Amino acid sequence: MTEDLSVESNEKLVALSVTIEETFEELEERTAPKLAVNHNETLVIDLED
Amino acid sequence: MKRSSPLRLLHSLEDQAAECRMEGRYKDAEALYGQALLRSRQIFGPDMIETAKVLNDLGILYKCMGRFPDARRHYRRALSIIRRIGAPGATELASLYHNLGGLDHACGRYVRAEIFTRRAVAIRQKALGPEHPAVAGDFAALATILDAQGKRDEAERLYRHALAVFVRLFGRENYDVAVNLNNLAALYQANGNIGKAERLYRRTLIIKEKILKSNHPDIALSLNNLAVLYKSQGRLNEAEPLYSRALSIFKESLADTHPHVISCRANYARLLKSMARQAATEIRTRRNFQ
Numbered sequence: 238m239t240e241d242l243s244v245e246s247n248e249k250l251v252a253l254s255v256t257i258e259e260t261f262e263e264l265e266e267r268t269a270p271k272l273a274v275n276h277n278e279t280l281v282i283d284l285e286d
Numbered sequence: 287m288k289r290s291s292p293l294r295l296l297h298s299l300e301d302q303a304a305e306c307r308m309e310g311r312y313k314d315a316e317a318l319y320g321q322a323l324l325r326s327r328q329i330f331g332p333d334m335i336e337t338a339k340v341l342n343d344l345g346i347l348y349k350c351m352g353r354f355p356d357a358r359r360h361y362r363r364a365l366s367i368i369r370r371i372g373a374p375g376a377t378e379l380a381s382l383y384h385n386l387g388g389l390d391h392a393c394g395r396y397v398r399a400e401i402f403t404r405r406a407v408a409i410r411q412k413a414l415g416p417e418h419p420a421v422a423g424d425f426a427a428l429a430t431i432l433d434a435q436g437k438r439d440e441a442e443r444l445y446r447h448a449l450a451v452f453v454r455l456f457g458r459e460n461y462d463v464a465v466n467l468n469n470l471a472a473l474y475q476a477n478g479n480i481g482k483a484e485r486l487y488r489r490t491l492i493i494k495e496k497i498l499k500s501n502h503p504d505i506a507l508s509l510n511n512l513a514v515l516y517k518s519q520g521r522l523n524e525a526e527p528l529y530s531r532a533l534s535i536f537k538e539s540l541a542d543t544h545p546h547v548i549s550c551r552a553n554y555a556r557l558l559k560s561m562a563r564q565a566a567t568e569i570r571t572r573r574n575f576q
Contacts, residue, residue, distance in 0.1 A: 269335060269375070270335060270336055270339040271339075271377075271378070271381075272338070272339055272342045272364070272381035272382060273304075273339075273342065273343060273346060273381065274346075274381050274384045274385060274388075274420070274423055274424075274427070275345075275346045275349055275350075275384070275385050275388040275389075275427075276388070276423075276426075276427070276461075276462070276465045277388045277391045277392070277426075277427045277430035277431070277469075278430070278465050278468060278469060278504065278507055279430055279433065279434075279468065279469045279472040279473075279511070280507050280510060280511065280545075280546055280549055280550075281472050281475060281510065281511040281514045281515075282514075282549050282552070282553065283514045283517060283518075283552075283553040283556050283557070285517070285518060285556075286556075
């Protein structure tokens, strides 16, 4: 009985550590996003007759 | 294998959308950004910098598509979030001013465009210094607005400065370099410096053909400009295939109501009229000699 409980606890601990690891990975990824800028490009219009 | 978390999915949608926009696949980009906006709101809520970023990206996309009221609406929503929450850095506000200025430039509202873009320059230059590529990007945007108002000396100075920064940091075969070469060529063309303008358009096209897909609307834009230059020189037969290709590229990715499509079609019509007039003159001349 005691053995079974410790196996279950171990599995829970492993699962918890995986979740914590993933949460840290996500937090690392969540750096403040940078807003992109557009480009102004000149299109020439033919005004000659 | 990494689990596909909501955040990773959001980043993946944003990356795919940006790729589609860079390839000129605007409809696909719109669908992906739409999904990204939905996810961003689910994950972070409506008033977070991440949501402002997607709204800003959609604004840029709509500007490319010529849907200017939609672009303005999305930029304004992003701006109101940034103002409400306070951006992590002052440069985010600068980017939105830059984009609002760019939108006014596209709509022909040059005075307001200049006000917005000068604000962007002031904020970003104070934060990053004049040699930073993002500041050079603001200078380049300001240059197009000054050029459109005939303030060509200041525009040329800013184009040259921006180009020097871009070439030094990114090399010669870069998108920012190509856009600025095109714009500087247009300035030379307006000044009557045709030889220089032609050389720069050719360089622009070499770079764009190398780094963009062959049917990207940015290639069509420079083809149109070079065609205008050829026509002004009486090189009608050289201009014709350029207009033909430019119009076919534009029509593939832009709506018929997009200002670029309207302008390119009008330019092409003028060329065809000139060619018809030239052909008629040649026939008359031949008859007179017979």
